[in-house]
């Protein structure tokens with residue numbers, strides 16, 4: 189199921205538009221938090237850290253529900269509640285409230301309800317140190333909505349942040365749950381349905397529905413991926429194999445020198461035209477090197493194109509791509525080479541890039557994003573860090589080119605490719621090499 193991602197502003201609007209009262213939202217949030225803890229542990233000692241805002245309010249509610257479920261609950265508060273909702277939640281808790289500090293004793297279960305989406309500045313050093321110490325001493329750590337210390341829209345760490353076992357996102361995912369560096373601190377991320385129902389163009393990329401192959405179809409129905417080789421054969425060979433193993437009907441490589449070791453089914457030729465109507469998608473860039481004329485050639489083709497790696501660096505001006513049907517797959521350095529410095533969070537940068545070239549941009553990294561010029565933004569679910577090895581990007585471009593050639597729309601193909609690539613990495617294990625990803629593709633495509 190696709191999970192919606194809401195910014196701080198959208199979250200506040202959604203809260204106001206909710207059919208129930210804000211108090212009811214907080215009650216559901218606290219109850220969901222207690223439920224999540226009870227699912228993960230038999231009743232035992234719990235320490236709830238409560239902040240001054242509504243995140244703290246959720247903590248008082250959760251404490252009440254956990255005590256009802258037989259947990260031995262302590263609350264340590266940073267300060268008295270400031271918001272009306274949090275005051276009400278505090279009042280409904282008839283147990284003791286400790287003052288949070290250096291001498292706060294740890295417990296096997298730690299619930300962090302210090303700050304959520306309202307965090308506006310770094311935690312004080314002493315508070316951050318206390319949080320780190322208590323998290324280290326706990327066996328099960330859970331963050332309410334967000335780990336405290338994280339900026340919700342950018343995913344930046346404003347101070348030291350523990351790595352939690354579980355983060356319970358309230359109402360919807362926030363950008364920080366799927367952006368680096370914050371995402372690595374969230375642990376497993378579950379979403380609690382508290383009655384907020386907001387639409388957004390931002391979402392977590394989910395398992396794709398791939399186009400079925402027609403039983404009576406021929407090889408061109410399954411897609412002809414046309415690759416243009418450049419100076420270095422290794423990268424384009426990986427992309428070609430990935431394209432073939434992702435279910436392309438036909439993979440053809442224009443190359444002046446045959447590349448050794450490729451399956452015979454991948455046709456290598458120095459003849460042919462990018463004008464061939466049967467081409468489903470062109471792929472240019474892996475191993476291209478310094479042959480920018482390949483970009484000019486590809487842009488004469490009347491068909492969709494994937495530009496990866498060196499091709500991105502050689503486009504020159506993003507506006508050159510306007511009016512063409514292109515998917516760009518830059519990592520950080522390539523994005524900067526083509527678009528220069530763009531202000532804002534990674535999400536902002538991805539969308540600005542897509543706007544400027546009027547095409548789909550797959551902005552790669554530990555937190556890959558897929559941006560469309562119309563404002564849609566897909567956030568990749570976490571993928572193994574073992575993907576940070578040479579050649580994995582070539583494999584991704586090969587997968588995306590095949591999905592595009594199989595008839596998927598550019599944004600859908602890019603999102604699906606990113607999802608499949610991440611799952612292939614999970615299957616390949618750690619450490620992996622790019623070839624291991626290719627071996628995992630047939631089961632996923």
Ligand SMILES: NC(=O)C1=CN([C@@H]2O[C@H](COP(=O)(O)OP(=O)(O)OC[C@H]3O[C@@H](n4cnc5c(N)ncnc54)[C@H](O)[C@@H]3O)[C@@H](O)[C@H]2O)[C@H](O)CC1
Nearest residue numbers: 213214217241242243303304305306307308309310311333
């Ligand atoms: N969105 C929903 O539908 C619901 C969200 N809930 C929870 O409410 C928080 C957001 O609450 P808010 O009061 O806006 O913010 P916080 O609790 O995160 O903190 C605000 C509070 O803290 C002060 N502050 C900010 N940064 C610092 C700092 N570094 N040091 C000290 N103090 C700081 C700030 O001035 C405010 O006073 C959301 O995440 C959910 O957990 C509700 O449950 C209802 C449903």
Ligand SMILES: [K+]
Nearest residue numbers: 300303332334
């Ligand atoms: K929190």
